[in-house]
Amino acid sequence: MEFMGYVRENGRVGSRNHVAVIPSVNCANEVAKRIAAAVPNTRSLNHHQGCCELPPDLDRVTLSLTGLGMSPNVGAVLIVSLGCEGTDVDYMAQHIAETGKSVEVIRIQELGGTRVSIEKGTEIAQKLADKIAPIKRQAVDMSEAIMSIKCGASDATSGLASNVVIGYVADKIVDLGGTVVFGETTEFIGAEHILARRARTPEVGRKIYEIVERMENRAKSLGCDMRKGQPTPGNIAGGLSSIEEKSLGAIVKSGTKPIEGVLEYTDVISNQKGLWIKDTPGREIETLTGMAISGAQAMCFSTGRGAPQGFPTMPVLKICGNPHTFARLSEDMDVNAGRIITGEKSIEEVGEEAFERFVRVLSGEKTHCEELEYYNSIDIYTLGPVI
Amino acid sequence: MNPMALRCSDKDNVAVLFEENVTAGTDVDVRDKRGNTMVIKINEAIPYGHKLALAAIAKGEDIIKYGESIGIATRDIAPGDYVHIHNMDSKRGRGDWKE
Incomplete structure (x- = not known):
C-alpha cells in the first residue's frame, strides 16, 4: 500500500x-x-x-x-x-x-x-x-508513514469509541511497517501497568514506570489533589471521575502492538518503526508540538467534547466519539466515531473509514483544521521556572 | 426501549449510561461486550456519559471500570446509584495525601 x-x-x-x-x-x-x-x-x-x-x-x-x-x-x-x-x-x-x-x-x-x-x-x-513549489508528490510505501496520536477534550465516549478507532488505525499502520507515536504521560497514571506489559523489553517497561512516576511527582509537588487539573473540568462534566478512569480510556488509542521504546520530548524519529511512546504532558498544545518535533506527518486526534485545534505544519484529523458533539461541531470534526456508541457502525467499519481518511490526508487531502486555518499556535513543554 | 448503558468488563461494578435526560426510577439496559443485557433501576438522574453502580460498593472499596480500579468509594454506594466525584475519589496524583 x-x-x-x-x-x-x-x-x-x-x-x-x-x-x-x-x-x-x-x-x-x-x-x-x-x-x-x-x-x-x-x-x-x-x-x-x-x-x-x-x-x-x-x-x-x-x-x-x-x-x-x-x-x-x-x-x-x-x-x-x-x-x-x-x-x-x-x-x-x-x-x-x-x-x-x-x-x-x-x-x-x-x-x-x-x-x-x-x-x-x-x-x-x-x-x-x-x-x-516545483517539488512533486511521489508514491511511497506506507512503511514511510509516521502517525502521531493525541486525545483532547475527552469524555466517556472517548475510551469506548474514538480512542478505540485510533487504536485500530495504529495497529494497521504498524502492520504495514510504519511508525506510530503516542504520548501524554499524565494520562498513563493508573494504566501504566497495562502499558508496561506491552513493552518490547523489561527495560522499556521500567522506563514507562519511570516517566509516569516523574510526571506524578511533578503533579503532587504543589501539595494538592490534581483533579481539576487532570481530569479537567470538561472531562469531569463529560463523566470522567478520576485520572485513572481517564487514563484507562486514553491508552486504548495506542492499539494493541508492542511498545518499542520511549522517546524524550525533543527526540526526532530517524528510522524507528512500530509503536513508540513520547514523554509529553496531557495538555494539547505541548503534545501537538512534541509530536511534530518527532517528524510525524499527520496526527489522529480523538475527542468527545470537541477540541478544534490544529498545528501549523502537521495536519490533525479529528475523530469524535460523541455523536451529539459530532452533530454540533460537524465543521470541526472529521470522522464520526459516535456511530459506534449509537450502534449504527462497528469499530472495524469506522476504523477502516478513519484509516482511509488518514491515508488521503497523508497524500494531501485537507483536514477540517486546515480548511478552517485553525493552526496558528504551538508551545514547547519546558520543565523549570521562567526566571 | 430502555435507555442503554455499557459495561466494559465482567469485573466492572459500574456501567456508563449513553442516553440523555434519564430520571430517577428509570430501568436501564446494561449491555456487556457479548451482547448480554441486565436491567437496573437507577435511583437518581444520571447525565449522558456518566456512571451507575451495578452492585453495592462499600466505602473504601474500589470502583472498577475496564476491569481496573478507577478510584475508591468515599461513601457506601447502592446498586443503581449515580457514581461520580461526589462519592468516589482518585487514588493517584494526591499531593494532598500524606504518604
Whole structure:
C-alpha cells in the first residue's frame, strides 16, 4: 500500500510542503507571523519560550525548534532571530540544513527593527516558497508513514469509541511497517501497568514506570489533589471521575502492538518503526508540538467534547466519539466515531473509514483544521521556572 | 426501549449510561461486550456519559471500570446509584495525601 508524499533529500517523506518561519524566541513572534501571512503556503511557529529560562530548558527549546524545522512536512526554513535570545540559532540553522533543505536566518536587531525585518523576511520566504513549489508528490510505501496520536477534550465516549478507532488505525499502520507515536504521560497514571506489559523489553517497561512516576511527582509537588487539573473540568462534566478512569480510556488509542521504546520530548524519529511512546504532558498544545518535533506527518486526534485545534505544519484529523458533539461541531470534526456508541457502525467499519481518511490526508487531502486555518499556535513543554 | 448503558468488563461494578435526560426510577439496559443485557433501576438522574453502580460498593472499596480500579468509594454506594466525584475519589496524583 502507498501514499503520495514529498520525498526529501535525506530520504524522509512529508505529507505537506510548507515553508516554516521559526521565531528563535517569543520576542520574534510578530515578525514571523507577518512574514508567514504575506507568503502563501508558509507557516509561522509562534511559541512562548526562548529567553530567561534555566539552561536545560533553553537547550530543550533549541532542540524543539530544530526538530520542527527538520520535519519532512517542511520544505524550507526561515529562522527569525531577535539577536539576544537564550536559544542557539546557529545550532538550529546548522542541524536543519543537514537534512538538505534551505535554511535562512534574519536577525531583527541587526536588520534595524520590525518593519524592515518583515520586508526582508517576506522577500526571503517568497524565494524559499518559489524554490520548493516545483517539488512533486511521489508514491511511497506506507512503511514511510509516521502517525502521531493525541486525545483532547475527552469524555466517556472517548475510551469506548474514538480512542478505540485510533487504536485500530495504529495497529494497521504498524502492520504495514510504519511508525506510530503516542504520548501524554499524565494520562498513563493508573494504566501504566497495562502499558508496561506491552513493552518490547523489561527495560522499556521500567522506563514507562519511570516517566509516569516523574510526571506524578511533578503533579503532587504543589501539595494538592490534581483533579481539576487532570481530569479537567470538561472531562469531569463529560463523566470522567478520576485520572485513572481517564487514563484507562486514553491508552486504548495506542492499539494493541508492542511498545518499542520511549522517546524524550525533543527526540526526532530517524528510522524507528512500530509503536513508540513520547514523554509529553496531557495538555494539547505541548503534545501537538512534541509530536511534530518527532517528524510525524499527520496526527489522529480523538475527542468527545470537541477540541478544534490544529498545528501549523502537521495536519490533525479529528475523530469524535460523541455523536451529539459530532452533530454540533460537524465543521470541526472529521470522522464520526459516535456511530459506534449509537450502534449504527462497528469499530472495524469506522476504523477502516478513519484509516482511509488518514491515508488521503497523508497524500494531501485537507483536514477540517486546515480548511478552517485553525493552526496558528504551538508551545514547547519546558520543565523549570521562567526566571 | 430502555435507555442503554455499557459495561466494559465482567469485573466492572459500574456501567456508563449513553442516553440523555434519564430520571430517577428509570430501568436501564446494561449491555456487556457479548451482547448480554441486565436491567437496573437507577435511583437518581444520571447525565449522558456518566456512571451507575451495578452492585453495592462499600466505602473504601474500589470502583472498577475496564476491569481496573478507577478510584475508591468515599461513601457506601447502592446498586443503581449515580457514581461520580461526589462519592468516589482518585487514588493517584494526591499531593494532598500524606504518604
